[in-house]
Amino acid sequence: MKANLFPYAALRQRGASRFTALWLACCHCLAWLVLRLEQPGWQQVRASRDVWFPQVAGRRPLPGDPLRYLIQGCWLLLVRPWPERSFSLTRNLFGKGQGVGRWLAARLAPLSRAWTRRIESVMEPERKAAWQRRISRGSTGIYAVLAVCALLLAALSVTQPFGPLAQLAFVILLWAMAMVVRKLPGRFPTLLLIVLSVLVSCRYLWWRYTSTLNWNDSLDLVLGMTLLIAETYSWLILILGYVQTCWPLRRQPTPLPEDTSLWPTVDLMIPTYNEPLSVVRTTVYAALGVDWPADKLNIYVLDDGRREAFREFAAEVGVGYITRTDNRHAKAGNLNHAFTLTDGELIAIFDCDHIPARTFLQLTVGGFLQDPKLALVQTPHHFLSPDPVERNLGVFRRSPNEGELFYGLVQDGNDMWNAAFFCGSCAVLRRTALEEVGGVAVETVTEDAHTALRMHRLGWNSAYMRIPQAAGLATESLSAHVGQRIRWARGMAQIFRIDNPLMGRGLTLFQRLCYANAMLHFLAGLPRLVFLLAPLAFLVLHAYIIYAPAALLVLYILPHMIHSSLTAARMQGKYRKTFWGEVYETVLAWYIARPTTVALIDPSKGSFNVTAKGGLMEEEQFDWRIARPYLALALLNILGLGFAVWRFMTGPVDQQGTVIVTSLWVFYNLLIIGAAVAIAAEARQVRQSHRVRFKLPASLKLASGHYYRGTLQDYSEGGVAVELPEALSLAEGTEVSVVLGRGEQDYSFPGVVAREDGSVIGIRFNEMSHQQMIDFVQCTFARADAWLDWLEQQEEERPLQSLVEVLRVGFRGYLCLYRFLPLWVRELFAPVLRLLRWVASYLPRWPKTQRFS
Structure with missing residues (x-):
């Protein structure tokens, strides 16, 4: 009892000094007197102390630990960042209170489901047609009146001027509704959240245009209008994004007829230019196993590199080989040349690193038979390797990557409006539609989207199948990643300039909006730079870019940010964590600003560049060339913080509130820039063949003839890992065979033991024949269910948790930068770093089970 009440000796044994042990023991006694530490809830917290309080885990006690416990404990009680938990801190400590919000949500849930069913029934084709007939028979006037009343009410809510207290009450009311x-x-x-977000954002923009510009000062007006134009652009992208993704279609595959003689002929094309044969080979092996009648499927390697090794490989495995004498128009020209030499009714296109699943054609072709005007079926681009952001931050398969928002939500939303567009790979196109538009477009460097736009203008339909049916390699380095996005941004700007979807004939209103949003989104470079530099205008130049008191800034800006974040979390949470979009935009802002601006002025500028795949990163390094703009932006914002301190100490008292708000903006910008710096710290990438985690039944066959059944844990082209029920204690180099099944047939693949970790055995394959490699790829990479884990449900998105994660990554970015600085610079900043680490040790953190590594 005495030891528990006054644990002085235990603290001394853990390495605490006498003063620290005495201080912590006194704090323990005070907690024992005030709190009911003998209760089961507190006992469970104490047993899981290292999980709930990561600040104090694995080190000796320090005098500041009581304050760290207090801050972290309050954070856990208030935020509760666990989506599903068998143990709830607040429930075990303070009872099972439900809360007003949860009580209201539980009682409104049946009403919400009823309204959802009613809306969905209206969206069904038969009900939609009946509803339109009903309107045409005489209800048009009623609906028109209701629409006008709703618009007038919305306009009143947006434009009505409020005082500070009235605005605060308005904000609290809408926030409570959203929560x-x-x-x-x-x-x-979801639709109601969109309405609330649009209402608040429109009110914010109206206030900015009518009340926050200083017309009496030229510098204030110019800089203020610059910021306002950037904000207007962001508002436009927000509204267009809501329209585009408010109702994802979730299209299901159309079944094929049982009579295979009715199935169309397909030309499966794999264009390549400078990629190594090791990358192309796996794609060809998988294509050979696609489930389709052999007499109706032709596979072609389109080699723009004119390499003899590729010609020999194609002949060995029995696929077609097409080349040409020049490289005019790059990939688009390569495909157009191949179209003239083939005659399949449909054309399936795969980038040379995208490995198709065996069911690809069976899931995508049925729609072409059902709809004679269907020109395109696009499927997701799924990646079996981490992109630079995932690899450098260590979040691969733990957090949605950059592309999942587009392929998980945006394209599905486009499909609702018949605006899903071609993405260059993993797609099937109708030859007659391609012929009608003159083949793949060659006027821009994003030939895929431009081709789809031309098809839609001529009345052709498109479809998006959200089921991943192929997997490829992501870019290995940040420089290659940025280069790829520059090409996309330049191409979209070129299309917007020479074939603007908002103009011309053939498109519906919603097709125009979807295409416009896809193109305008890539113009985010300049607005993002404006947001990163805007607060310096006030702190350094003393320019009032937002001519309003600090209190009104908070009352208008925060609701706009909060509602857009809540709505994004509801709509996009499975595909992108809130606030991570700002990190991606910051990484690209400097690099896409100039190409997009130039493309809008002169669309002929710029050329197609091939994205490098299959490279290695031998050691950790910092990409100083790519990070140079981030470092310049960071230094400018640090300078702004210095001016903020000076302005706060020496400036007028009535400006101190504005200085504080602007400083918080600068601090946020610094951490967003820090996240970009963290991505520039390149992690090692030494695997030529990327491992795919997937559980499959497998057997291990020894040279003695004994079989051991187990489970395949992961696989790559070079080897596998097999888990057995018990350890076999096999020596390294022992010859074994891995037996995998495909359908009702088993295949054996020879190899040697590379490692053994308990019951898990790592096996490195021996050199295999073409047929063995084909069999292995079709047993693993080309399985019908190989990539379906992409559709797994993500945990519930929590905007506050995402914000904290982004800020934590931003702080980590500066630590990464410090590691790569010269020694004399590190020694110079060592005291500052120790101070920052000491301050950071008091900040609240998410439990270890919820943190990114």
Whole structure:
């Protein structure tokens, strides 16, 4: 009892000094007197101390630990960042209180489901047609009146001027509605959140245009208008994004007829230029196993590199080989040349690193038979290797990557409006549609989207199948990643300039909006730079870019940010964590600003560049060339913080609130830039063949003839890992065979033991024949269910948790930068770093089970 009440000796044994042990023991006694530490909840917290309080885990006690416990404990009680938990801190300590929000959500849930079913029934084709007939028979006037009333009410809510107290009450009311609605099931709450977000954002923009420009000072007006134009662009992208993704279609595959003689002929094309044969080979092996009648499927390697090794490989495995004498128009020209030499009714296109699943054609071709005007079926681009952001931050398969928002939500939203567009790979196109538009477009460097736009203008339909049916390699380095995005941004700007979807004939209103949003999104470079530099205008130049008191800034800006974040979390949470979009935009802002601006002025500028795949990163390094703009932006914002301190100490008292708000903006910018710096710290990439985690039944066959059944844990082209029920204690180099099944047939692949970790055995394959490699690829990479884990449900998105993670990554970015600085610079900043680490040790953190590594 005495030891528990006054644990002085235990603290001394853990390495605490006498003063620290005495201080912590006194704090323990005080906690024992005030709190009911003998209760089971507190006992469980104490047993899991290292999980709930990572600040104090694995080190000796320090005098500041009581304050760290207090801050972290309050954070855990208030935020509760666990989506599903068998143990709830607040429930075990303070009872099972449900809360007003949860009580309201539970009672409104049936109403939400009913409204969702009603809306979905209207969206069904038969009900939609009946609803339109009903309107045409005489209800047009009623609906028109209701629409006008709704618009007038919305306009009144946007334009009505409020005083500070009235604005605060308005903000609290809408926030309370959003907090209740966001927990309700169905699509109706999503639409209601969109309405609230649009209302608040429009009110913010109206206030900015009517009340926050200083017309009496030229510098204030010019800089203020620059910021306002950037904000208007962001508002436009927000509204267009809501329209584009408010109702994802979730299209299901169309079944094929049982009579295979009715199935169309397909030309499967794999264009390549400078990629190594090791990358192309796996794609060809998988294509050979695609389930389709052999007499109706032709596979072609389109080699723009004119390499003899590729010609020999194609002949060995029995696929077609097409080349040409020049490289005019790059990939688009390569495909167009191949179209003239083939005659399949449909054309399936795969980038040379995208490995198709065996069911690809069976899931995508049925729609062409059902709809004679269907020109395109696009499937997701799924990646089996981490991109630079995932690898450098260590979040691969733990957090959605940059592309998942587009392929998980945006393209599905486009499909609702018949605006899903071609993405260059993993797609099937109708030859007659391609012929009608003159083949793949060659006027821009994003030939895929431009080709789809031309098809839609001529009345052709498109479809998006959200089921991943292929997997490829992501870019290995940040420089290659940035280069790829520069090409996309330049191409989209070129299309917007020479074939603007908002103009011309053939497109519906929503097709125009979807295409416009896809193109305008890539113009984010300049607005992002404006946001990163805007607060310096006030702190350094003393320019009032937002001519309003600090209190009104908070009352208008925060609701706009909060509602857009809540709505994004509801709509996009499975595909992108809140606030991570700002990190991606910051990484690209400097590099896409100039190409997009130039493309808008002169669309002929710029050329196609091939994205490098299959490279290695032998050791950790910092990409100083790519990070140079981030470092310049960071230094400018640090300078702004210095001016903020000076302005706060010496400036007028009535400006101190504005200085504080602007300083918080600068601090946020610094951490966003820090996240970009963290991505520039390149992690090692030494695997030529990337391992794919996937559990499959497998057997291990020894040279003695004994079989051991187990489970395949992961695989690559070079080897596998097999888990057996018990360890076999096999020596390294022991010859074994891995037996895998495909359908009702088993295949054996020879190899040697490379490592043994308990019951898990790592096996390195021996050199295999073409047929053995074909069999292995079709047993693993080309399986019908190989990439379906991409559709797994993500945990519930929590905007505050995502914000903290982004800020933590931003702080880590500066630590990464410090590691790569010269020694004399590190020694110079060592005291500052120790101070920052000491301050950071008091900040609240998410439990270890919820943190990114």
